[in-house]
Amino acid sequence: GESVGLHLPTLSVQEGDNSIINCAYSNSASDYFIWYKQESGKGPQFIIDIRSNMDKRQGQRVTVLLNKTVKHLSLQIAATQPGDSAVYFCAERNPGTYKYIFGTGTRLKVLA
Amino acid sequence: DGGITQSPKYLFRKEGQNVTLSCEQNLNHDAMYWYRQDPGQGLRLIYYSQIVNDFQKGDIAEGYSVSREKKESFPLTVTSAQKNPTAFYLCASSLGGASYGYTFGSGTRLTVV
Numbered sequence: 524g525e526s527v528g529l530h531l532p533t534l535s536v537q538e539g540d541n542s543i544i545n546c547a548y549s550n551s552a553s554d555y556f557i558w559y560k561q562e563s564g565k566g567p568q569f570i571i572d573i574r575s576n577m578d579k580r581q582g583q584r585v586t587v588l589l590n591k592t593v594k595h596l597s598l599q600i601a602a603t604q605p606g607d608s609a610v611y612f613c614a615e616r617n618p619g620t621y622k623y624i625f626g627t628g629t630r631l632k633v634l635a
Numbered sequence: 636d637g638g639i640t641q642s643p644k645y646l647f648r649k650e651g652q653n654v655t656l657s658c659e660q661n662l663n664h665d666a667m668y669w670y671r672q673d674p675g676q677g678l679r680l681i682y683y684s685q686i687v688n689d690f691q692k693g694d695i696a697e698g699y700s701v702s703r704e705k706k707e708s709f710p711l712t713v714t715s716a717q718k719n720p721t722a723f724y725l726c727a728s729s730l731g732g733a734s735y736g737y738t739f740g741s742g743t744r745l746t747v748v
Contacts, residue, residue, distance in 0.1 A: 531675060557736045566641075566725055566739035612677065614736075623737070625670075625677035 531610060533630040542600040544629045546613035551594060553615035553624075558587060558598045561628070562609045570598070570611075600631075608633045637662045641726050641740035647748050648713065648720060656711045656743045658726035664738070665731060667709035671695060672723040672742075681724075684709055713745060721747050 536542045548556065554575045559567035573580045573587045573596075580587050586599040596613050612628035639660040648654045658667065666685050670678040680693030684703040698717025703709055709728075713720045723744050727737035 559739075564742070564744075566727075566741045567737075568739070569736050572736055622680065627675060627677050 531628050531630045533632060535632045535634055536603050537634050538605060539602055542598075542603045542607070542631055544598045544600075544611045544631065546596040546598075546626050548594050548596055548613065548615040548626070549624060550615060550617055551591070552618060554618040555616040556587070556589065556596055557614045557616075557623070558585075558596075559612055559614065560607075560609045561612070567612070603631075603633050605633050605635065607631060639726060639728050639738050639740040641724075641743050643743060644741070646743055646745045648745060649748060651715045653712055653714050654745065656713070656724055656726075656745070658709045658711065658740060659707055660728045660738070661707060662728055662738060663706070664728035665706070666729045667703070668727040668729075668737065669693075669699070669701065669709070669711045670725045670727065672725055678725065681711065720745055
């Protein structure tokens with residue numbers, strides 16, 4: 524498998540429990556944020572996004588929370604399943620630029 | 636199904652060789668990107684292209700080259716000038732630059748032998 528998950532912080536959760544993955548972003552002017560899921564040997568997949576004028580956004584089993592005061596983003600996964608095991612990372616967009624800044628990621632391990 | 640395809644999945648390069656990584660998309664996206672992914676690091680931008688026949692250097696362009704002759708294709712050449720090319724390379728595309736999130740390919744793992 525890919526080695527991109529080496530040296531990453533790891534979160535281990537029991538199947539069925541809720542998971543919370545955190546991300547500290549760098550630029551207070553960033554206006555759009557995305558969470559990606561990356562399984563071993565695959566490219567990142569979009570999970571959920573949120574704009575800076577929102578504090579919370581919900582999807583199917585996932586919720587993203589944005590705290591602009593402390594530049595913090597979190598991803599909550601409800602009823603975590605074995606298929607949720609992957610590396611999760613956030614991305615922030617600087618307004619008016621072409622660039623996203625990507626976090627290093629957190630490895631989520633779901634224990635049976 | 637629309638998507639973005641990278642090939643090959645695994646690539647081995649000898650010292651001093653140039654190799655080209657393929658990236659093709661049928662999403663009708665204008666913008667395409669190449670990122671490098673190393674263990675414990677966030678994605679780093681190599682090159683990007685907002686429109687056909689135009690491209691710009693990203694943060695780590697040295698030792699790499701690209702072309703954008705067709706909207707669907709954005710190949711990346713890793714030249715012998717890239718001293719540490721072993722990495723996982725990801726191609727991405729988007730509708731309109733940074734206005735939208737990216738669709739990523741499945742990646743190419745390049746190893747120097």
